[in-house]
């Protein structure tokens with residue numbers, strides 16, 4: 143697995159961007175996430191792995207308070223962004239989500255043109271002063287999401303007319319366009335072919351220069367390739383969280399070992 | 408399965424329909440047949456309904472006219488001779504009646520018509536004719552003294568004669584018309600002075616009294632209905648959409664909103680006459696708005712339409728996939744931006760369809776309007792909005808009801824004609840709803 147590494151992983155201790163302490167999530171009566179504590183570092187790619195239904199998406203959605211939109215969901219515990227409690231009553235989730243962008247598990251472009259999809263975030267946040275600047279943001283974001291070449295001649299066409307993989311990259315471009323400090327990606331490559339996957343992974347690595355990226359993935363190789371830190375979830379518990387190298391080569395927990403070697407899942 | 412080993416066992420064709428599949432296919436065929444029967448029954452009923460209405464009502468759009476050369480005798484119309492409209496207005500419609508009588512006599516003489524037993528030939532012309540002539544003369548005083556050709560609406564019985572409603576036999580028994588008069592009408596037709604042709608007046612003229620079906624029209628009713636639709640659209644659409652958006656997107660889910668929800672559904676099922684009683688009690692007796700006014704009708708119909716609009720709007724809001732909301736929230740849009748930038752545009756076609764269906768319902772509603780006095784006999788056109796909203800008017804369905812209550816069979820024809828007009832309006836509205844839905848079809 144070592145030779146698959148895209149980047150060298152000399153882990154220096156980065157500052158902590160997001161700190162979660164004792165987070166529990168309930169959907170109505172069901173206890174989906176149990177006592178999860180994770181420190182997500184600045185300028186780091188953190189991978190969440192684990193079998194389906196173990197609560198990866200649930201935890202990801204806690205980090206930008208997307209769970210607020212589910213009436214039955216209840217989150218307890220403490221999550222801070224740059225030391226600020228994001229569940230404090232004074233916090234406006236709208237402002238939080240502008241800083242913590244998200245790419246969803248299922249591609250969900252707006253039923254608008256490709257251009258408007260990408261330009262929507264910058265527009266509502268006032269990130270550009272004029273059309274030229276906005277054009278530039280759109281082009282840059284589409285380039286970073288590896289969609290520019292396919293989309294540049296059809297910017298006015300509806301985003302929903304793209305293929306599934308293209309739609310997912312459009313969603314990535316849309317998330318990148320708002321220049322978030324943290325980007326949460328829920329299985330961003332599950333609908334992509336190997337080439338687009340490689341491009342997105344490159345993008346993730348590039349984003350790492352300035353932002354934190356949290357990526358949920360079912361591909362061990364991908365986790366190993368792109369991330370510096372890996373968290374393994376199982377049945378709502380955070381089983382192990384460590385440097386990616388350690389998780390893949392020297393897991394402490396037997397469950398982690400069985401999962402990455404393909405015995406549970 | 409066990410006999411598979413036996414060599415003589417019949418080979419089971421795996422792709423040929425077996426008993427089980429045949430049963431399923433048969434039940435599908437039966438179901439299709441039921442469906443086809445149901446659709447045909449509905450189509451037959453519809454065709455039957457439409458043909459009977461069109462057969463009864465088409466005549467309302469035709470009208471018989473009689474042309475007469477009338478000498479506008481100055482001695483009768485303007486005794487002072489100075490053509491002052493104020494003074495001339497003192498001559499009532501009764502003063503004009505003799506002119507028609509004279510004109511009729513001279514027409515008979517000029518065309519050499521001789522009809523045995525002809526009495527009161529002027530009765531061929533509508534009683535409304537002298538009033539119409541008076542209006543023309545007062546508007547143009549310089550006409551006095553001249554001889555001018557007027558085209559008068561024929562009396563309802565004569566009109567009925569050319570539409571098959573009145574026959575020589577029925578005229579014998581009818582105190583309002585004699586066979587001789589009918590023969591005279593035929594003679595006039597021969598002379599080219601009588602014709603039956605398309606009748607715009609049916610749509611533009613106001614209602615007329617019991618014994619003048621030939622000059623009754625839908626003008627006031629159409630205007631009244633139109634004003635009410637304006638009020639309903641102007642009130643029910645914004646209130647309904649705002650309420651739905653609030654309930655669907657912003658309101659917390661609790662006992663209170665559940666209660667509101669249940670009550671909205673209940674309101675949609677409340678018989679419309681109850682809304683009429685409510686309107687009478689609140690808008691007329693309590694607020695003191697005028698009776699028979701489109702404003703009251705519009706308010707009552709708004710109350711009636713609101714539940715429909717709220718229910719359809721909420722349905723189209725829930726039909727917007729949650730992933731779109733998540734996407735908007737995920738890039739940092741506020742709740743309000745999410746709703747107005749993404750959800751509402753997608754729900755738009757559904758809202759429009761619901762609104763038009765609600766309006767169409769309101770347009771055809773009769774019972775509540777009877778209670779608030781819209782059934783009154785109104786001959787004055789209401790003026791332009793907004794004052795017109797407060798002036799008496801009637802409404803299309805009430806006019807239909809009104810006409811079916813009258814004795815003269817000519818009014819049955821008018822009522823059917825009014826139904827045709829009402830159906831045409833409803834058809835146009837529904838067509839608009841379909842076109843809007845097609846055009847803004849959701850694309851995701």
Ligand SMILES: Nc1ncnc2c1ncn2[C@@H]1O[C@H](COP(=O)(O)OP(=O)(O)OP(=O)(O)O)[C@@H](O)[C@H]1O
Pocket residue numbers: 169174192193194195196197198199200201212214247
């Ligand atoms: N909206 C919801 N309402 C109720 N229960 C939910 C909801 N969303 C998720 N759950 C439950 O919470 C648990 C964790 O789900 P989650 O979506 O976080 O899993 P996941 O790890 O992302 O799985 P996958 O890899 O399949 O995406 C599951 O048991 C799921 O059934």
Ligand SMILES: [Mg+2]
Pocket residue numbers: 198199200247328
């Ligand atoms: Mg998931």
